[in-house]
Amino acid sequence: MAVDAVIFDWGGTLTPWHTIDGAEMWRIVCEPHFPDDHLDRAAAAHVAEVELWELARTEHRSATIFGVLEQAGIEPTDALIATYLREWEPHTFTDPDGIAVLRQLHERGVKIGVLSNTMWPRSWHEEVFRRDGVLDLIDGAVYSSEIDWTKPHPEAFSAAMAAVAMSDPRRCVFVGDRPWDDIHGAQSVGMRAVLVPNSDVPTFADAIPDAVISNLSDLVPLIESW
Numbered sequence: 001m002a003v004d005a006v007i008f009d010w011g012g013t014l015t016p017w018h019t020i021d022g023a024e025m026w027r028i029v030c031e032p033h034f035p036d037d038h039l040d041r042a043a044a045a046h047v048a049e050v051e052l053w054e055l056a057r058t059e060h061r062s063a064t065i066f067g068v069l070e071q072a073g074i075e076p077t078d079a080l081i082a083t084y085l086r087e088w089e090p091h092t093f094t095d096p097d098g099i100a101v102l103r104q105l106h107e108r109g110v111k112i113g114v115l116s117n118t119m120w121p122r123s124w125h126e127e128v129f130r131r132d133g134v135l136d137l138i139d140g141a142v143y144s145s146e147i148d149w150t151k152p153h154p155e156a157f158s159a160a161m162a163a164v165a166m167s168d169p170r171r172c173v174f175v176g177d178r179p180w181d182d183i184h185g186a187q188s189v190g191m192r193a194v195l196v197p198n199s200d201v202p203t204f205a206d207a208i209p210d211a212v213i214s215n216l217s218d219l220v221p222l223i224e225s226w
C-alpha cells in the first residue's frame, strides 16, 4: 500500500453524524443541578460554548469544556460532569463500519491516528474508545483540547502525524467529514484527504477531496487502489 498511516476525525466520521441542539443539551444537563436558575445557567454555558467554537473557527484556537464551564460560572462538579457525559453518551458510539475499518487497517500494518477538534479531555475520548473495543487499535491521537490549535491549523495536523510517528505527509491519509477543517487542512500539509460527507456540515468550495466515500467500509478498497 502507498499509505502508512490513516488519521481519522472523530465526530461525524468515526461516529455517525448526529444533529445536536446545544442549547437544549445544556438545559437538560443543568436542570437537575440548578433547581432555581437552570435556564440561566444553561444559556450561559451555551453562549460560552458557541463563543469558544467561534474562536476555533475564526482563529483556530482550541478550548476546553472546563473553559466553557468557567466562562459560564458553573463549577464542574463530579455530579454535573456525570450528567453531561450521560446525556452525550448516545452520540459517542463508534460507527460499526468504522470499527471494522480500524481492524482491517491494523491487520494490514497501517498506523491509525485520530485528530479531533474537541473540548473534551483525552480521558473522556479514551473511555469511549475503550468501551467500543477500539482503543488498542489506535496508535496515536491528538485532541485539540490538549494543544493550542484546532484543525485546519497546520500545527494540529503536524501533531497528529507525530502522534503516529510519521514524518512524510504523502504517506498519510486523513479521513473526515468537514471540507474546511479536515480536507483543506490535511491537504494544506501535504496529506491525501478523504471526505465522508454529512448534510449539515458547511461546504468549502476550494476543498477538493482526493476521494469521497459515503461509507467507511469503502475506505480500505480505496486506499488499496492507491
Ligand SMILES: [Mg+2]
Residues within 6 Å of the ligand: 009, 010, 011, 012, 013, 176, 177, 178
Ligand atoms: Mg467531524
